[in-house]
Every structure is written in C-alpha cells, then in structure tokens.
Amino acid sequence: MTKEKYLNDLKDIKQLMNRSSQFLSLSGLSGILAGIYAIIGAVIVYYLIHAHPYPVITLESRTFTFILLTTSGVLLASVLTAVLLSKAKAKRHGDQIWGESSKRMLINFLIPLATGGLFILLLLKHQYYGLIAPVMLIFYGMACVNASKYTLRDLRYLGITEIILGLLATEFPGNSLYFWAVGFGFSHILYGTIMYFKYDRNQPA
Amino acid sequence: MKNILENINKAFDHRVRLAIMSVLSVNESIDFNSLKELLGVTDGNLASHIKALEKENYISVEKQFIGKKPNTRYKSTPSGKKAFREHIEALEQLLQNE
Numbered sequence: 001m002t003k004e005k006y007l008n009d010l011k012d013i014k015q016l017m018n019r020s021s022q023f024l025s026l027s028g029l030s031g032i033l034a035g036i037y038a039i040i041g042a043v044i045v046y047y048l049i050h051a052h053p054y055p056v057i058t059l060e061s062r063t064f065t066f067i068l069l070t071t072s073g074v075l076l077a078s079v080l081t082a083v084l085l086s087k088a089k090a091k092r093h094g095d096q097i098w099g100e101s102s103k104r105m106l107i108n109f110l111i112p113l114a115t116g117g118l119f120i121l122l123l124l125k126h127q128y129y130g131l132i133a134p135v136m137l138i139f140y141g142m143a144c145v146n147a148s149k150y151t152l153r154d155l156r157y158l159g160i161t162e163i164i165l166g167l168l169a170t171e172f173p174g175n176s177l178y179f180w181a182v183g184f185g186f187s188h189i190l191y192g193t194i195m196y197f198k199y200d201r202n203q204p205a
Numbered sequence: 206m207k208n209i210l211e212n213i214n215k216a217f218d219h220r221v222r223l224a225i226m227s228v229l230s231v232n233e234s235i236d237f238n239s240l241k242e243l244l245g246v247t248d249g250n251l252a253s254h255i256k257a258l259e260k261e262n263y264i265s266v267e268k269q270f271i272g273k274k275p276n277t278r279y280k281s282t283p284s285g286k287k288a289f290r291e292h293i294e295a296l297e298q299l300l301q302n303e
Contacts, residue, residue, distance in 0.1 A: 003299075003300060006296045006299060006300055007300060009220075009223055009296060010293070010296055010297070010300075012220065012223065012224065012227070013223065013224075013227040013293065016224050016227040016228055016243070016244075017227050017228070017230065017231045019243065020227075020228040020231060020232055020235070020243050021231040021232055094245075096242060099239060099242065099243075100232070100235065100236075100239050
C-alpha cells in the first residue's frame with residue numbers, strides 16, 4: 001500500500017519535471033506535412049529556374065518574385081500546420097500550447113533563426129546568392145539544436161542533420177536546391193514520422 | 206529501516222507540495238498561474254501549500270509587477286533543494302529495500 005503510494009509519487013515527480021520544463025506537444029505529423037510542403041515548393045522552384053529564359057536570375061526578375069512567393073508560402077503553411085496540430089495535441093493531453101515551456105522553446109528557436117534570416121538578407125544585398133540555401137539549412141539546424149533542450153529530444157538530431165546538409169551544400173554549390181529539398185523535405189518527413197510513431201500514435205487520447 | 210524513514214520528509218508528504226518542489230527543481234522560477242495550470246489545483250489549495258513550504262523555508266517568493274499586474278514568482282531555496290533531493294533518495298531506497 002505505502003510502497004504503491006511512493007512509487008506513484010516518483011512517477012508523478014518525473015512526469016511533472018518533464019511537463020514543466022519541456023514543451024512536449026510538438027506534433028510529429030506537422031513535421032511530415034512541412035516536409036511535403038517543402039518538396040512541393042522545391043519542385044515548383046526547380047521548374048521556375050528551368051523556365052527562366054536567361055542564365056542569371058536577378059532580384060528584379062519575375063522568376064525571383066515567384067521563387068520568393070513559393071518559399072514564403074512553404075514557410076507560412078509549415079508554421080500554420082505546426083501551430084494548429086500542436087495545439088490539438090496539447091488539448092488532447094490537457095496542456096496549454098502557450099505556457100512557460102513553449103515560450104522558452106520558441107525564444108531559443110528564434111534567436112539563431114532570426115540571425116540566419118538577417119544574414120540571408122545581407123547575403124542577398126551583397127549578391128552571394130550561392131550561399132543562401134546552405135545558410136538557411138545551417139541556421140535552421142542550429143535553431144533546432146538550441147530549441148531541443150526545451151522540447152522533444154528528437155529535434156536535436158533533426159538539427160544536426162540540417163547542419164551537416166548545410167555544410168555539404170556549401171561544398172557543392174551547384175546542387176543547393178537538392179540539398180534544400182533533402183534538408184527541409186525528406187529530413188522533416190523522416191523525423192516527423194519517427195516522432196509520430198514514438199509519441200503520437202500510441203498515446204492514449 | 207528507521208534511518209530511511211527519518212529522511213522521508215513530512216513537509217513533502219502531500220501530492221501538491223511534492224509537485225511544487227518537483228517543478229521548482231527543474232525550473233529556475235515559476236509564477237503562480239503557470240504552477241496552478243500545471244498542477245490543476247484551485248487558487249486556495251495551491252496558496253495554502255505554498256505557504257506551508259514557505260514556512261519551512263523551502264521556497265522563496267518574489268513579488269514584482271509586469272505593467273500594472275502583480276506577478277508572484279516562486280523559487281526553491283538551497284535548503285529546499287537539499288531536502289527534496291534527500292526525500293527522493295529516501296523514497297528510492299525504501300522501494301529498493303522492500
């Protein structure tokens with residue numbers, strides 16, 4: 001009787017420690033969907049580049065505008081999906097999506113990400129176009145690694161994968177669209193699937 | 206056996222108090238409302254348990270204002286951390302011995 005009580009105490013302690021310090025409602029399914037959006041986006045960009053009549057794409061060209069629209073669309077759809085599905089997951093578990101743990105995760109995610117975003121704007125300004133895709137991958141990877149301390153650990157491995165792909169993309173500059181598709185597309189699908197099967201599927205509702 | 210029971214801390218012999226200490230052992234500090242949501246207890250219930258822990262000098266209270274709203278944050282004190290660690294060790298030993 002008392003033994004059972006103490007065992008339950010220890011279980012409660014462990015659960016509360018996890019729940020209070022980490023944002024556990026991150027949805028695996030949203031990772032899979034973000035990966036699919038990214039692949040669709042990469043395919044559209046691929047055709048845009050090949051349909052472009054000149055070998056160089058300038059910032060003023062319509063092709064560049066369309067590429068920008070496509071990537072913004074992918075980003076927007078991914079963020080929206082992640083928020084909605086994580087919200088649903090939090091609700092199923094009786095948690096709040098906007099609490100201390102999600103705030104902490106988001107801040108730590110956004111610091112490297114915003115740095116990367118500003119860095120990309122500077123690269124655009126100075127016309128280092130070839131470095132944009134690798135920089136996106138590397139900074140996104142570091143954002144994931146940094147945020148992983150405050151959420152599901154799997155995010156750490158996704159981040160490391162993105163960083164490696166970013167470095168490889170720097171070494172092979174002609175193929176950055178492929179690395180981009182692998183990093184934002186397939187890696188998201190892979191880790192999203194792992195997280196989905198690990199946490200979402202077998203969890204009691 | 207008697208030795209182990211000595212370390213089972215009476216102050217932590219309640220679910221809510223144990224929960225408060227657990228949360229504070231992994232978070233630097235937490236405010237009243239977040240703690241309330243996390244534990245799923247009422248205002249009055251939480252307040253009385255906080256007061257009990259405060260009296261033992263296991264947690265410290267920090268009152269501040271965010272804009273015009275009062276915001277109370279709680280931290281565990283060094284002696285609270287030590288007592289909590291000993292309590293958990295005692296629980297684990299107790300379970301191993303039986």
